[in-house]
Amino acid sequence: MMSDAPSNNLVFDVCDVTYRYNEVTALNGLTLSIREGERAVILGANGSGKSTLLRLLDGLYFPESGAISVFGEQLTEERLQDERFAFAFRRRVGLVFQNPDVQLFNPTVFDEVAFGPLQLKWPKDEIRRRVAEVLETMEIAHLKDRSPHRLSGGEKKRVALASVLILDPEVLLLDEPTAALDPKSQSQVIDFLVGWGGGAKTVVTATQDLDIIEDIADHCYVFQDGRVIAEGEPKAILNDVPMLRQTNLLHAHRHAHESGEIHSHPHLHHHHEH
């Protein structure tokens, strides 16, 4: 059984982890820790290993070398064979995938949201009540009888979030939560994440969207080639322009002003005040 009291307040302790997809190294001796209540952002360009890390933290992949512990216990394939450990782990850690289409596989939105609690064998009446509550909270109650694949991108994302949040996990792992969303849907997702759990929950977000990190993070890890090359508070990371350029998170941006003058500067919106 998973212990309730995390040792030293650590939720995840990733120690010298390496993971490969055949010949391609996704994570290369990665070491980092996530504390309870921390809102961490994993920043990195495509292929830097962000999504792989989230899958390792969610017990879907297992490291080739190195170790990961969760709530003070080793997270291994063997441990997840133990039903009690697996149920406790799935109840406490939730992952929202980047592509909602792979996460939405039930005939209706209601069934989709009820899927997780059903697997964890919650009482049926409790499931019906909680599904109705979560659908209301996420403002998708009107979609409950719709087929998930017929929804818009923003609606799909909210259903995907609802399907994980119904378990009220202590740790939420988010893979590119704002990718391919229109501005309104993006801001809805961000607003929700900022307010979720009164800010007391642990949230790990993998993203390359620099515009959202000040809203959703209090600590950033910058990934390159499967390693952490920088970490710190969002402001400090966003001010380190050479590092952001080196990691392909920033690019020169040419644009015109009303005066007709055209010039280029790093494409970082919160710096762009002139």
Add this chain to the structure above:
Amino acid sequence: MKTISNQLPVNETRTSERQQRRRSGRFIARTLLSLGRKMDRALSAEEIARADGLLQRLDPRVKVIGLLALLIDVALARNLFAILGIFAVALSLAFLSHVPVRTLVTRAWLGAFLFTGLIALPAIFITPGNIIYRLPLLNWHVTAQGLHTGLYLIARVETAVTLSLLLILCTLWTHVLKALWVMGVPVVFIVILGMTYRYIFLMIQSARDMFESRQSRMVGRLAGHERRRLAAASVGVLLTKSFYLSSEVYLAMQSRGFRGEVETLDDFKMRGSDWLALILFLSLAVFAFWLGRQSFAAALITI
């Protein structure tokens, strides 16, 4: 504004080529669109499953056992009467379960008739026996035995397809899976069935996107061997994508606690009416089995 079409030499040959390509393009696009629509319809077929009909009210296990028993009878029957009798039962069940005849015609009978007809057609002419008709000009012989064989094959397939469709239409898919699972069908089989249902729509969507993206980058007409090469490559890519998708869907299921067991919000409970229906189904299946093993004349006398 200068358009690309303004710069292209236009002549009748080119126009006709383009029209031909557009026509064949439209054919593929229409096929993919139609597949997508069919999947949509399949996924929304749950409307019938949620209706208040005879089969819908029964426990899924009774439906699986009962309809499967009749299916086995159809497969083993040696005479037409037994098969037609089961077909009549299937029709009555469809009527009492509010399954529209149009649904049966378009989703089962028409397709089954066309495919089976193609296979059965030669049997009408090549099976030796009593000649009952001679085709003019071709001078081919239609024999009584050949006609019987053809009818027998078509009736068998149509009845089997109708029974299977009734099970699928009148039962929520998750309940079918759970019924199979509680009846001891291996988890691997259940997981594969469940996964197929879940990602087939994504695969069709993926094929449609691939086709449209290819169309948007093509100008002119490719040579035959180039088209074949492209088609083979597309099939390969689609297959790889489908493997990737299936593993992603499975990971997403695992992430929310899936461990191979089929769970549904509704618990299965056998009521008096379910037991009665089970007894009726099994009695009917035993009778149909006995009838199906009789000779044609004996069956006729029994009826």
